[in-house]
Amino acid sequence: MRRLAIAGLALLAAGCTAPDPQTPVAATITPPPAWRDMPATGGPVEADWWNRFGDPVLARLVETARANNPDIAVAAARVQEARANERLARAQLFPTLDGGVGVSRSRAVNPLGTPAETTGLQPLFQAAYEVDLFGRIDSQIEAARAAFLASEAAREATALSVAAATASGYITLRGLDARRLVVEETIADRAEALRLARSRAEVGYTSQLELRQAEAEYRATAQILPQVDLAIRRQENALATLLGEAPRAIERGTPLEDLQTPAVPLGLPADLLRRRPDLAQAEFTLAATDASLAAARAQFLPSLRLSGSTGLTVSSALADPVGIWSLGASVLAPLFAGGRLGANVEAAAARRDQAAFTYRRTALVAFREVEDSLAATDRLAEQERELAAQRVAVAEALRHAGNRYRAGYASYLEQLDAQRVLLNVELSLVQIRADRLTAAVSLYQALGGGWSSPP
Numbered sequence: 299m300r301r302l303a304i305a306g307l308a309l310l311a312a313g314c315t316a317p318d319p320q321t322p323v324a325a326t327i328t329p330p331p332a333w334r335d336m337p338a339t340g341g342p343v344e345a346d347w348w349n350r351f352g353d354p355v356l357a358r359l360v361e362t363a364r365a366n367n368p369d370i371a372v373a374a375a376r377v378q379e380a381r382a383n384e385r386l387a388r389a390q391l392f393p394t395l396d397g398g399v400g401v402s403r404s405r406a407v408n409p410l411g412t413p414a415e416t417t418g419l420q421p422l423f424q425a426a427y428e429v430d431l432f433g434r435i436d437s438q439i440e441a442a443r444a445a446f447l448a449s450e451a452a453r454e455a456t457a458l459s460v461a462a463a464t465a466s467g468y469i470t471l472r473g474l475d476a477r478r479l480v481v482e483e484t485i486a487d488r489a490e491a492l493r494l495a496r497s498r499a500e501v502g503y504t505s506q507l508e509l510r511q512a513e514a515e516y517r518a519t520a521q522i523l524p525q526v527d528l529a530i531r532r533q534e535n536a537l538a539t540l541l542g543e544a545p546r547a548i549e550r551g552t553p554l555e556d557l558q559t560p561a562v563p564l565g566l567p568a569d570l571l572r573r574r575p576d577l578a579q580a581e582f583t584l585a586a587t588d589a590s591l592a593a594a595r596a597q598f599l600p601s602l603r604l605s606g607s608t609g610l611t612v613s614s615a616l617a618d619p620v621g622i623w624s625l626g627a628s629v630l631a632p633l634f635a636g637g638r639l640g641a642n643v644e645a646a647a648a649r650r651d652q653a654a655f656t657y658r659r660t661a662l663v664a665f666r667e668v669e670d671s672l673a674a675t676d677r678l679a680e681q682e683r684e685l686a687a688q689r690v691a692v693a694e695a696l697r698h699a700g701n702r703y704r705a706g707y708a709s710y711l712e713q714l715d716a717q718r719v720l721l722n723v724e725l726s727l728v729q730i731r732a733d734r735l736t737a738a739v740s741l742y743q744a745l746g747g748g749w750s751s752p753p
Contacts, residue, residue, distance in 0.1 A: 438589070
């Protein structure tokens, strides 16, 4: 009899085959052998990369943001939800045990016409268990486990993004501070030039035209200052939001020109697939959808359920309690479901394919971001060197123009043009320094910031 049951179960399983959709070949990703702008020397990708800028205030702000940012808190709550879902899936491996009690009070008339009242009490314990013959429950547990790991990677990706945004925001703030300093110094120079032009006009040495030109130049420079102050206030408010705080003033540390530029980290493109948390998240999501597809395919196969119950029947009509019990087993195999099971497999396969293409897209974007950041760190450094040399030349030209104007060999327009060019170059130099430091932040973010994917 036992052999007959096993043979019947095998026959049933053989007849309930499910389709097995394969992963699209177009969704595979092959990393390039090397970066286009591979640096000759560099350092490792460090986890605490924000300390390499040499500013304790910057490091403290990043750590505060990682501890208090609301987006990271939301991602952490999602991790807790995914962990609970994994425990929920794993609970299917254990039997269920239920207990209950029934109480009844009845009155009936026996065949002799005599009424009789009966009080009954029936405590009962029931147990049920599903034998995972074909791995459906194991596949569901695997899917939940992969989803949990994906949520952890998503939390790390959020933390990395917040850290990079905080570091970039602080560098931008220090750039605005440097910009304000340049404007203040230029306003002081313009004020001195205006004072000189006014004194020369009063004694008749120069015309009113030169006086009005000097005044216009002073006003044009002075109106830049409130623009910079507004940008500083907005940047401080944005940083406070990243820190999980209400808008407030942000403390300052190292000036922009003294911030250290970290060494360009080294690493091969293939290493990126394990280093970046968003790539790990996409990979774990793909694994979760693949396990969900396996669970959907297992729905075509029979399921074996065991059940049992035991209890007592206590009644006023009985002299002694009566023990009751039952044991049972059932094999249930799908015969006809109107295409529901097949559609479920197709939907699971489509979700798996979406996850596969999402992983490919995430990897391609990651490769592009690293290439862009490497190119930016190299080209911006070169541009900064040229701007610094231009500033020296423009400052020397302004000195000669001023000497020629005071000696009466040139008009005031030459000095005005040199002043304008110098202001633009100095502001550009401040911006390019901030951009170069921000590019270093972007490179660390693109390389994963030293985060390592869990096994």
